Amino acid sequence: MALDTSNKREFKVVGTRVQRPDGIDKVTGKAMYGADVTAPGMLIGRILRSPHAHARIVSLDTSAAEALKGVKAVVTTADLSTPEDDYFADIRDNCLAREKVLYDGHAVAAVAATNKHVAKEALKLIKVEYEILSHVTDVDEAMKADAPIVQEGRADESVHEGWSQNVTSHFEFGHGDLEAGFAKADKIVERTFKTAATHQGYIEPHACLASLGTDGRGELWCCTQGQFLVRTKCAEILGIEASQLRVTASEIGGGFGGKTTVFIEPVALALSRKAGRPVKLVMSREEVFRASGPTVSSSIDVKIGMTKDGRITAGQAKLRYQGGAFPNGTVEFGSQAAFAAYDLEAVQTLGWNVMTNRPKEISYRAPGAPMAIYAVESVVDELCQELSLDPLETRLKNAARKGTLSSYGPTFNDIGLVATLEAAKTHPHYSAPLGKNQGRGLSCGFWFNFGGNTCVSLNLNSDGTVGVVEGNPDIGGSRASISMMAAEELGIPYEKVRTVITDTNSLGYNDVTDGSRVTFAVGLATIEAARAAIKIMCSRVAKIWGIDEEAVVWEDGCAKPSGPNAGEFPPMTIAEIAAIADNTGGPIAGHHEVNADGAGVSFGVHIVDTEVDPETGATKILRYTVFQDAGKAVHPDYVEGQMQGGAVQGIGWALNEEYIYGEDGRLQNPGFLDYRIPVASDLPPIDTVILEIPNPGHPYGVRGVGETSIVPPLAAISNAVSRATGVRMTELPMSPPKLLKAMSER
Amino acid sequence: MKNFHVSTTINGDDAEFICTPDETLLDVLRNRLGLTGAKEGCGTGDCGACSVTLNGRLVCSCLVLGAEAEGAEIETIEGMADGDDLHPLQRVFIDKAALQCGVCTPGILVAARSLLEKNPEPTDEEIRYWLAGNLCRCTGYDKIIKAVQIAAAEMRSV
Numbered sequence: 001m002a003l004d005t006s007n008k009r010e011f012k013v014v015g016t017r018v019q020r021p022d023g024i025d026k027v028t029g030k031a032m033y034g035a036d037v038t039a040p041g042m043l044i045g046r047i048l049r050s051p052h053a054h055a056r057i058v059s060l061d062t063s064a065a066e067a068l069k070g071v072k073a074v075v076t077t078a079d080l081s082t083p084e085d086d087y088f089a090d091i092r093d094n095c096l097a098r099e100k101v102l103y104d105g106h107a108v109a110a111v112a113a114t115n116k117h118v119a120k121e122a123l124k125l126i127k128v129e130y131e132i133l134s135h136v137t138d139v140d141e142a143m144k145a146d147a148p149i150v151q152e153g154r155a156d157e158s159v160h161e162g163w164s165q166n167v168t169s170h171f172e173f174g175h176g177d178l179e180a181g182f183a184k185a186d187k188i189v190e191r192t193f194k195t196a197a198t199h200q201g202y203i204e205p206h207a208c209l210a211s212l213g214t215d216g217r218g219e220l221w222c223c224t225q226g227q228f229l230v231r232t233k234c235a236e237i238l239g240i241e242a243s244q245l246r247v248t249a250s251e252i253g254g255g256f257g258g259k260t261t262v263f264i265e266p267v268a269l270a271l272s273r274k275a276g277r278p279v280k281l282v283m284s285r286e287e288v289f290r291a292s293g294p295t296v297s298s299s300i301d302v303k304i305g306m307t308k309d310g311r312i313t314a315g316q317a318k319l320r321y322q323g324g325a326f327p328n329g330t331v332e333f334g335s336q337a338a339f340a341a342y343d344l345e346a347v348q349t350l351g352w353n354v355m356t357n358r359p360k361e362i363s364y365r366a367p368g369a370p371m372a373i374y375a376v377e378s379v380v381d382e383l384c385q386e387l388s389l390d391p392l393e394t395r396l397k398n399a400a401r402k403g404t405l406s407s408y409g410p411t412f413n414d415i416g417l418v419a420t421l422e423a424a425k426t427h428p429h430y431s432a433p434l435g436k437n438q439g440r441g442l443s444c445g446f447w448f449n450f451g452g453n454t455c456v457s458l459n460l461n462s463d464g465t466v467g468v469v470e471g472n473p474d475i476g477g478s479r480a481s482i483s484m485m486a487a488e489e490l491g492i493p494y495e496k497v498r499t500v501i502t503d504t505n506s507l508g509y510n511d512v513t514d515g516s517r518v519t520f521a522v523g524l525a526t527i528e529a530a531r532a533a534i535k536i537m538c539s540r541v542a543k544i545w546g547i548d549e550e551a552v553v554w555e556d557g558c559a560k561p562s563g564p565n566a567g568e569f570p571p572m573t574i575a576e577i578a579a580i581a582d583n584t585g586g587p588i589a590g591h592h593e594v595n596a597d598g599a600g601v602s603f604g605v606h607i608v609d610t611e612v613d614p615e616t617g618a619t620k621i622l623r624y625t626v627f628q629d630a631g632k633a634v635h636p637d638y639v640e641g642q643m644q645g646g647a648v649q650g651i652g653w654a655l656n657e658e659y660i661y662g663e664d665g666r667l668q669n670p671g672f673l674d675y676r677i678p679v680a681s682d683l684p685p686i687d688t689v690i691l692e693i694p695n696p697g698h699p700y701g702v703r704g705v706g707e708t709s710i711v712p713p714l715a716a717i718s719n720a721v722s723r724a725t726g727v728r729m730t731e732l733p734m735s736p737p738k739l740l741k742a743m744s745e746r
Numbered sequence: 747m748k749n750f751h752v753s754t755t756i757n758g759d760d761a762e763f764i765c766t767p768d769e770t771l772l773d774v775l776r777n778r779l780g781l782t783g784a785k786e787g788c789g790t791g792d793c794g795a796c797s798v799t800l801n802g803r804l805v806c807s808c809l810v811l812g813a814e815a816e817g818a819e820i821e822t823i824e825g826m827a828d829g830d831d832l833h834p835l836q837r838v839f840i841d842k843a844a845l846q847c848g849v850c851t852p853g854i855l856v857a858a859r860s861l862l863e864k865n866p867e868p869t870d871e872e873i874r875y876w877l878a879g880n881l882c883r884c885t886g887y888d889k890i891i892k893a894v895q896i897a898a899a900e901m902r903s904v
Binding site for chain 2 (some may be wrong): 017019020022023024025026027028029030031032033035036117200201202203204205251252253254255256282284285475476477637638640641644645646647648649671672673677678679680681682683685686
């Protein structure tokens with residue numbers, strides 16, 4: 001579906017800052033999240049987790065727990081089905097371990113009891129005999145030939161002979177003659193970087209309420225980014241039919257990619273099936289850290305050559321990502337994204353996905369891109385320092401633009417990178433004075449964005465108001481933006497539209513809320529659904545007027561004759577048409593189903609000023625500005641919110657956040673006290689500049705905006721720290737002890 | 747384990763409940779009294795999503811025992827609006843998009859109201875330090891700080 005360029009559109013609703021429809025519920029405590037519901041006869045579920053990083057389950061005896069008064073069900077992997085597909089089998093084995101436990105916190109068994117005290121007691125009565133195996137948690141260690149093997153036989157055909165069995169897949173992207181490119185360079189910098197695994201850090205732990213009968217009919221309420229995906233996975237893991245499991249998404253207390261799979265839902269369903277009663281299962285924060293899906297940790301080599309005047313001649317990156325105890329694909333995204341911001345004659349990226357004894361990784365906002373672009377943008381910055389070049393001018397000189405053959409294959413269409421860099425260059429932040437121990441850094445960021453499977457129904461009510469039914473959990477205000485696009489297309493006020501997110505039985509399949517896809521793809525489907533409804537309304541009016549359908553046009557919420565030749569009729573409003581729908585053919589609705597492409601890539605540039613305390617090595621963020629191309633900002637407040645929120649998650653990644661494993665392979669900081677996400681007092685205001693370079697793939701020009709903003713902060717802050725201290729850090733997070741040590745060795 | 751019978755006041759109304767000795771005030775509010783506006787984000791007092799006031803003092807209800815509510819006055823998010831009349835903080839949070847997922851919002855609103863009762867004209871820095879115990883992962887705090895300032899100014903002008 002292409003950008004509507006027939007006439008330059010003047011938006012009436014899109015681009016305004018309306019109130020979100022779920023606002024009152026959320027400021028009064030009425031909104032219902034995952035853990036906020038109960039059911040008659042409800043039991044409380046709890047999960048027993050492995051204390052070992054890697055061990056064989058020699059025996060598992062649940063009889064004493066089952067005998068405890070108040071215990072209504074105990075389940076193990078034996079209570080789950082056997083999916084044929086490895087993808088589903090891995091998710092099943094992550095939900096409840098089979099044969100081996102693969103990481104500290106891996107679920108082994110679960111109980112459902114009349115209350116949480118009994119459930120807790122029951123867990124203590126489950127006897128597990130473990131044979132402890134050697135473990136590995138570091139990506140570089142896991143790739144060594146003699147490393148402990150996490151799972152055998154999981155490598156795909158891309159893996160070369162002789163590599164560690166922990167390497168599960170390998171990717172290669174690029175074009176041009178690298179050797180010739182490096183030969184043309186006046187300066188080559190080659191560095192190795194490491195980034196820690198971080199967690200999405202959503203404030204709401206995973207929670208669900210499950211009810212499944214022995215007839216295979218079930219109801220599941222849960223906090224998720226995608227109820228349809230939950231249904232698919234649970235049906236496979238439980239061995240039931242999708243049609244029989246209705247999944248309803250609760251309000252969701254943050255996800256950032258972390259709620260795009262299942263951890264506890266199949267377990268709760270299995271408990272419910274066995275107990276014959278509803279089961280509520282809620283993770284503790286410790287469980288969230290130990291046993292949900294953090295992002296990958298990485299080890300990356302980057303080599304870039306540059307001429308004296310700042311033209312990049314060649315770039316190469318080798319990326320090694322560990323994604324926990326199961327095969328994952330994240331390095332593919334990192335390999336594709338690493339050099340996306342540059343127009344290069346010679347570029348190559350190589351990626352290795354690696355298993356370790358850590359929790360199974362799941363997406364985290366622009367999965368795989370932040371660490372790859374951090375490494376590249378750090379080396380570009382170092383070259384600018386070495387060659388005394390302005391880092392912004394240098395990026396402009398090498399920037400990808402329309403027509404550039406991207407480093408990962410496609411040729412770019414209309415993209416906003418140059419406009420974003422130009423906006424940064426002329427912004428007062430870039431030329432503001434700096435004080436002692438202060439430095440300014442910048443970085444480009446990129447994300448592909450996604451479209452995907454989407455269904456929308458739009459129903460005209462008899463009073464002329466409109467109900468939109470969609471299937472993507474609203475994670476940051478999307479119900480408002482979907483209502484806005486429906487109102488815009490229909491030519492009616494925003495307040496006349498109500499958008500609801502429905503369950504899996506009430507609409508066709510929708511992909512999860514991910515890939516920054518909702519405002520783009522659901523918006524696109526909503527506009528098409530509105531157009532379908534308009535077509536019906538025009539045909540009804542044509543009948544009333546006794547003229548051809550083509551002679552009726554839709555303008556400002558009314559059907560009108562297309563011109564003087566069509567005849568003279570007073571416009572009919574949507575409310576008038578709705579009121580007599582009974583007599584003109586029945587109810588009026590529009591719907592649209594699509595596997596949307598044309599999402600349109602997104603670029604951003606961040607500028608940050610930091611001050612490093614020479615006594616402690618602590619880095620303070622003094623000023624922060626985000627520049628990002630939104631294509632068209634449907635609701636600017638929530639676009640800014642995405643830009644700010646992503647930037648702050650990136651700040652946490654750069655400075656504080658990390659999964660810390662002990663020698664014993666156990667996670668040492670599974671709580672918000674020791675895994676420290678940014679708090680209000682750590683931060684300055686986050687200023688935002690929205691650029692609007694229309695996406696040719698959307699009727700209003702919309703691009704996804706949710707993910708790009710987490711990409712630039714890592715390098716921007718590292719580059720600022722380098723300029724503040726003269727020290728080039730190559731490991732994240734740049735925690736005060738690490739930075740202090742580097743400064744003392746300077 | 748002998749249970750406690752507790753008499754207390756919640757949002758100005760009398761309330762009674764039975765709880766076990768190790769049951770937190772948060773569990774009592776959510777599981778016994780149906781007041782699910784306070785959220786459990788961590789259970790260890792690190793995230794502030796369960797913020798309520800106990801005799802006027804801002805507390806994490808996950809760190810208070812239900813039994814400690816005996817004879818106390820508790821205010822939760824459910825008591826912040828006066829019927830259909832939203833508190834200025836609530837209204838401005840919606841107007842200025844100071845929430846995204848909204849799960850931290852009840853705790854942040856309760857904490858912000860507590861600040862403005864003590865300090866009607868805070869600086870940005872004072873707001874940031876006061877709210878440092880309330881984690882928000884969506885917004886980066888920018889719009890929250892601005893919303894608190896706008897609500898504070900509005901409340902001062904009344």
